[in-house]
Amino acid sequence: MVALVPGVRIRVAGRWNRTGDRSDYCRVELSSKQPGQVATRSPDSEGGLALRLRDVVCRHGRLAAVGGVDLDVAAGQRVALTGTNGSGKTTLLRAVLGLHRQVDGEILVGGRGSRSAAEWAWRRRACAWIPQRPAAGRFPLLAHELLRSSGDGGQALSAAERLGVGALVDRPLSSLSGGQLQRVHLARAVGCVAAGAGVVLADEPTAALDFAGQEEAAELLTGLPVTLLVVTHDRAMAARCDRVLEMAAGRLREVG
Numbered sequence: 001m002v003a004l005v006p007g008v009r010i011r012v013a014g015r016w017n018r019t020g021d022r023s024d025y026c027r028v029e030l031s032s033k034q035p036g037q038v039a040t041r042s043p044d045s046e047g048g049l050a051l052r053l054r055d056v057v058c059r060h061g062r063l064a065a066v067g068g069v070d071l072d073v074a075a076g077q078r079v080a081l082t083g084t085n086g087s088g089k090t091t092l093l094r095a096v097l098g099l100h101r102q103v104d105g106e107i108l109v110g111g112r113g114s115r116s117a118a119e120w121a122w123r124r125r126a127c128a129w130i131p132q133r134p135a136a137g138r139f140p141l142l143a144h145e146l147l148r149s150s151g152d153g154g155q156a157l158s159a160a161e162r163l164g165v166g167a168l169v170d171r172p173l174s175s176l177s178g179g180q181l182q183r184v185h186l187a188r189a190v191g192c193v194a195a196g197a198g199v200v201l202a203d204e205p206t207a208a209l210d211f212a213g214q215e216e217a218a219e220l221l222t223g224l225p226v227t228l229l230v231v232t233h234d235r236a237m238a239a240r241c242d243r244v245l246e247m248a249a250g251r252l253r254e255v256g
Helices: 089-097 117-126 143-148 151-160 178-196 213-223 233-242
Strands: 001-007 007-015 025-029 038-040 051-060 063-073 078-082 105-111 127-130 200-204 225-233 242-249 249-255
Touching: 007 151, 051 089, 063 089, 063 249, 078 089, 078 233, 089 105, 089 200, 089 225, 117 127, 127 178, 127 213, 143 151, 143 178, 178 200, 178 213, 213 225, 213 233
Parallel strands: 078 225, 078 242, 127 200, 200 225
Antiparallel strands: 001 007, 007 025, 025 038, 051 063, 051 105, 242 249
16 A cells, blocks of 8 residues: 555555556555545545536637536546547646636636636646646656656655656656656646645546556546546546536537
8 A cells, every 4th residue: 555645545456567567456545534444535525626617618719619618516526528539628628727728708626717827827736637648848858857847746756656657757758658658647647636736637548558557547547536527538437437528519418
């Protein structure tokens, strides 16, 4: 049992090798109030920040990619966004984080808006971001530098060890495979949660992983004591969430 974030333990079964291949899984658990006891995270577990979207419209130039979305996500809920490619899922997540700025309507995180630079800075700390296809970037950033940018580099580095990429943290991001880079970003998200993030926004976080890695990532993400909004085509990931929403032509409907 290894502690990755305050109040969270990860149970690791099996063994990791130094290449990042795995034949095991990890389980995220919340510490109970009684010493020495643990309890698996339930939908009623405390933690996370509420999300509220009202009449949100996102545009790419003159094209409306997201149209009139209303959404309430309670603190600690895990919500899967499904739908075809190009339906606006990624754009909506980027709008919540502030990476997409052609937005009308209201987006509140923890009851706070984004009218000032200080509020945007707070939102970037409050929300951990896992991109769909992580880019290595133009500069030779090392994996441990990305992990330390989480706000709690120690916890992120510990998570990287548990995810099988601890031996790779001194390598440039550009030298990592797609799956290795995805695991580094997952570890960074753990560091963000340890630093105080109350929301995880994840865009296809299992897409670059093999089957065992997909199961592991889904269990890790849905076990963190945060609000989770995840874009996914992975049915196993969606099945672990409390709610499943489908986006089509920029609009949302609840399907589960």
